[in-house]
Amino acid sequence: MENKKTERILVINPGSTSTKIAVFDDDKQIMAQTIRHPLDEVKAFSWVMDQFDYRMEHINAALETAGIDKSTLTCVMARGGLLPPVPSGAFNVNKDMIDYFYAAKVNVHISNLACVLADAIARPLGIPAMVYDPVAVDELEDVARITGMPEISKASRGHVLNSRAMARKCAEEILGKKLEDCTIIVDHIGGGCSTWLVHNGRCIDCYSDDDAGFAPERCGKIQAMELAMLCYSGKYTKTEMSRYIRGKSGLSALLGTSDAIEVERMIESGDEHARLVYDAMARSHAKGIADLASVVCGKVDRIVITGGLANSRMLMDMIRPHVEWIAPMEVMAGEFEMEALAAGGLRVLRGEEKAHDFVWNR
Numbered sequence: 292m293e294n295k296k297t298e299r300i301l302v303i304n305p306g307s308t309s310t311k312i313a314v315f316d317d318d319k320q321i322m323a324q325t326i327r328h329p330l331d332e333v334k335a336f337s338w339v340m341d342q343f344d345y346r347m348e349h350i351n352a353a354l355e356t357a358g359i360d361k362s363t364l365t366c367v368m369a370r371g372g373l374l375p376p377v378p379s380g381a382f383n384v385n386k387d388m389i390d391y392f393y394a395a396k397v398n399v400h401i402s403n404l405a406c407v408l409a410d411a412i413a414r415p416l417g418i419p420a421m422v423y424d425p426v427a428v429d430e431l432e433d434v435a436r437i438t439g440m441p442e443i444s445k446a447s448r449g450h451v452l453n454s455r456a457m458a459r460k461c462a463e464e465i466l467g468k469k470l471e472d473c474t475i476i477v478d479h480i481g482g483g484c485s486t487w488l489v490h491n492g493r494c495i496d497c498y499s500d501d502d503a504g505f506a507p508e509r510c511g512k513i514q515a516m517e518l519a520m521l522c523y524s525g526k527y528t529k530t531e532m533s534r535y536i537r538g539k540s541g542l543s544a545l546l547g548t549s550d551a552i553e554v555e556r557m558i559e560s561g562d563e564h565a566r567l568v569y570d571a572m573a574r575s576h577a578k579g580i581a582d583l584a585s586v587v588c589g590k591v592d593r594i595v596i597t598g599g600l601a602n603s604r605m606l607m608d609m610i611r612p613h614v615e616w617i618a619p620m621e622v623m624a625g626e627f628e629m630e631a632l633a634a635g636g637l638r639v640l641r642g643e644e645k646a647h648d649f650v651w652n653r
Contacts, residue, residue, distance in 0.1 A: 298640045299363050302632045303350065303408050304370040305401045308333055310346055314359055315633040322357045323629065326350070339401045340393055347408055366640055367413040368632040371425020372403035374649065376447070379428045379455060379494060381639045381646035384410045384420040388649045402426065421646055423635030424452040430493040435586075448499045449485025450598070456631030457597045457623045458489040465621060466592055473592045476583050476618075478576055480606075481598040481626065482508045482549065483537070486576070488583040496586050501536060504575030507549035507600070510540035511575055542568065555605050570609055577613030584617045591618040598626065 297316050304311040308330055313323040326349045336342045354361060369384065372392055382388070384406040392403040406422055413420035429447040436444045454477040455470075462470040471492040478486045483500040498504075498512075505511030522532055535544075543549040545568045546557070557565035584591050594614050600606055601624035611620050638644040 295641075296365075298365045298637055300633045300636050300640075301354075301359075301361075301364050301367045301409075301412065302369075302629050302636075303367065303405050304628055304632070305346060305405050305408070307401055310349060311629060312350055312353055313629045313633070314354075314357075314364075315630075315637075317637060318630075318634060320630070320633075322359055324353050324357070326353055339399055339404055340407070342401070342404060343407055343411075346404065347411060350408065350412075361412060361416065364412070364416060365418055366636045367409040367418065367420045368636040369405035369409035369420065369422050370402045370628065370632065371422035371427065371452070372405060373400050374425055374427040375652075376429035377425060377427050377649070378430055378647065379424050379451070379492070381421045381423050381635055381644060382425070382649050383646045384413070384422065385649060387651040388422075391649075391651045400426075419636075419639075419646075421636055421639065423632050424455050426451065428455075428494060430495060431497070432495050435496045446499065447494065447497055449487065449497060449503075450479040450481075450483075450626075451485075451487065451494060452628050452631050453597060453626050454479050454485065454487045454595075455489060455494065456627055456634065457595050458487070459634075460623065461593050461595050461621055468592075474587050474590060475593050475595060476580050476591055477595045477597060478504075478580055478610075479598040480504075480506060480576060480596065480600040482506065484509060484511070484576070484598065486579040486583060488586055490587060496583055498579045498583070503579045504577075505541045505572055507542040507551060508538050508540065510536050510544075512579075542572065551600055551603055551606070555603065558605070569606065573606055573609035574613060577610050580614050581617065589617060594618050594620045595623055596620060597623045599624070601625070 300315045302313045308328050310326040314321050388406055409420040428451045431447045438445055458475040458477050459470045461475055462468050462473040466473055474490045476488055484503050484506040485500055486498040486503050487494050488496040500509045502512050542554060546554055546565055554565055554569055558569060580594055601622050607622055614620055639646050
């Protein structure tokens with residue numbers, strides 16, 4: 292029997308003050324490093340795309356220190372940036388994608404730089420560079436987009452890379468099926484949160500972190516009239532309110548800390564208000580899961596809880612009784628973005644999936 296060629300895949304995932312890199316031989320991680328970037332160094336750049344040389348220098352140094360010869364790579368995978376709405380799966384890094392990010396003036400995010408870094412490494416080697424399940428994945432059904440206000444359509448955004456990867460893991464390892472043959476609800480709970488209905492491999496409905504259950508640093512779903520009144524109360528500027536909704540609300544505002552470990556210590560020491568708030572957060576996530584289950588008439592194969600707070604047994608025990616009447620609940624704690632990117636690239640290299648070509652409609 293002919294042995295399969297080992298695919299050596301470099302994964303690049305830039306954050307605001309860090310660059311995560313990892314190298315995989317097929318699905319086995321052989322190197323991983325989080326490169327920290329001092330805030331004062333990052334602030335020296337007025338535009339994220341100007342950080343190309345700075346980030347590339349650090350990536351090259353890390354690979355050299357780890358003894359990774361770039362000529363041994365067969366693919367480079369990058370975190371997907373803020374593209375226009377696209378379907379899930381792999382996208383080849385091409386000129387249209389790079390040009391789009393250099394022209395982007397509104398959706399400016401450090402993840403936009405990832406594909407440029409990947410292309411710069413891959414192109415001289417003659418190997419593919421791809422992104423997988425970018426933040427911009429939008430497969431919502433048309434009926435899911437409609438709200439009661441014509442000025443506002445429901446947006447698809449959240450932790451799609453990690454959530455879809457956990458749905459696939461659940462399908463293959465627990466259900467023994469292909470993702471495309473399952474219906475799985477994934478609730479990602481970290482500092483922020485999002486909840487996804489993955490039906491036959493597609494993310495057909497979701498709750499983002501501004502309309503899902505609340506989280507350590509997110510307010511979640513809020514009654515519209517009360518929020519509007521607060522916005523026009525004169526207490527907050529637009530920027531301040533945006534930061535409050537996405538960064539300073541949730542557990543942080545209710546209990547003075549966004550640290551779930553600290554909240555659980557408060558509960559264990561007899562703080563009944565902390566218990567009430569934590570239970571309310573659990574219930575808010577259960578409501579989101581049940582809402583999405585109604586879209587498929589309750590025909591759900593599994594519910595998956597992932598993200599950092601899935602490590603909390605207390606929180607999981609609070610959520611479980613509210614949702615297991617729908618389907619069994621699986622806990623897949625943590626974030627697996629690097630593994631998900633590598634696995635997506637590996638499936639393309641093995642011919643199990645086909646990569647899309649991004650087209651920028653200028």
